[in-house]
Amino acid sequence: MTAVKPLKGTRVLVPRGGTWGDNVSASLRSFGASPVIAPMINFAPAETPELLAAALARLQAGVYEWLVVTSATTVDVLVGNGIRPPAETRVAAVGETTAAALTLAGYRVDFVPEGDNSARGLVKEWPRESVAGRVLVPQSDLAEPTLVAGLSERGFDAEFVSAYRTVGVPVSSEVVDGVASGDIGVVLVTSGSVARQIAAQLAPLPEGTVVACIGPRTAFDARAAGLPVHLIAETRSAASLVEAVVDHAVALRAEADPGADGLDEVDR
Incomplete structure (x- = not known):
């Protein structure tokens, strides 16, 4: 029996590149997600x-x-x-x-x-x-x-x-279409600047899209930019942000099937 993959089938927008984006993407993949790295700001x-x-x-x-x-x-x-x-x-x-x-x-x-x-x-x-x-x-x-x-x-x-x-850095049309269609179901927000770019380039987000913010300040900035906020990481860290997304997925799975043990059939 292999490890639980609570994010299996979930595409996640990672709005930062570099080492940070690579590390977050690796962590998301370990839980079964398909990360989409699309840097939205530069310096x-x-x-x-x-x-x-x-x-x-x-x-x-x-x-x-x-x-x-x-x-x-x-x-x-x-x-x-x-x-x-x-x-x-x-x-x-x-x-x-x-x-x-x-x-x-x-x-x-x-x-x-x-x-x-x-x-x-x-x-x-x-x-x-x-x-x-x-x-x-x-x-x-x-x-x-x-x-x-x-x-x-x-x-x-x-x-x-x-x-x-x-x-700001424009994202590709593939990313815009993926978010608009709901194919990219989770959007990470890592700063106020990123929140404003998401609002400018990708809003309005589909109703089912989950917006996860890296901390309370970023959540405040996201709301100020007109974005909904569904998840807020407990600490301002990449690990906490990924944990919030994973915990949300596990909770949804438990609600959908209270008797499930969290494992996919292919994982048994």
């Missing part, structure tokens, strides 16, 4: 490169007590500009994925929020012993002011700088 250089260059120069010169990093894309910007903060500058990462990207690139990580991998979680769990100083927050041009506002309220001189631009 471009900041529109104000001179402001970014000046901020990074101050960072390297030791002007800031803290550097806050909120995405692996920001790590790429730091590496691409050859930036190495001095030892006395502490580095905060918004979550484990960003922390892993920093570590892989050779940066020291001093703080990662444990309970909530989001801007709000980072501010809420900020180290109590750190109560003042200058903080650099390089983010996407579309980033909300949550971090800067939250850190400013805690007494920090927090400075935002646009590190890169987030731009």
Whole structure:
């Protein structure tokens, strides 16, 4: 008897490519799903490169007590500009994925929020012993002011700088048709930017399409973009997002056949 495949026959839209998309797709396949990788956003250089260059120069010169990093894309910007903060500058990462990207690139990580991998979680769990100083927050041009506002309220001189631009990527006609027909039955939403692209390119979604969001903030952004939200991952992680989709499928199967043990005949 082989492993249970609760997502057998389900096509899932994975709106990010790269390592993240490959890993999520592999996880989905392990549960029987057929993932469709269709990156819906990409990143471009900041529109104000001179402001970014000046901020990074101050960072390297030791002007800031803290550097806050909120995405692996920001790590790429730091590496691409050859930036190495001095030892006395502490580095905060918004979550484990960003922390892993920093570590892989050779940066020291001093703080990662444990309970909530989001801007709000980072501010809420900020180290109590750190109560003042200058903080650099390089983010996407579309980033909300949550971090800067939250850190400013805690007494920090927090400075935002646009590190890169987030731009939409058109999906193929095959993906558009697959979603419209209901053949792609689950759509993953991994950020507010992705939510807005799904709404612009794929809405209105068929009634039976399941929309799964990576966390409460993304769910809020998805609803603001006009999308329905059916599933919200408990934590802002790829594993939690896949788990939410799997649990939903298992629950539906149990409702449809209370006596079923979750195994397909071919798995016996």
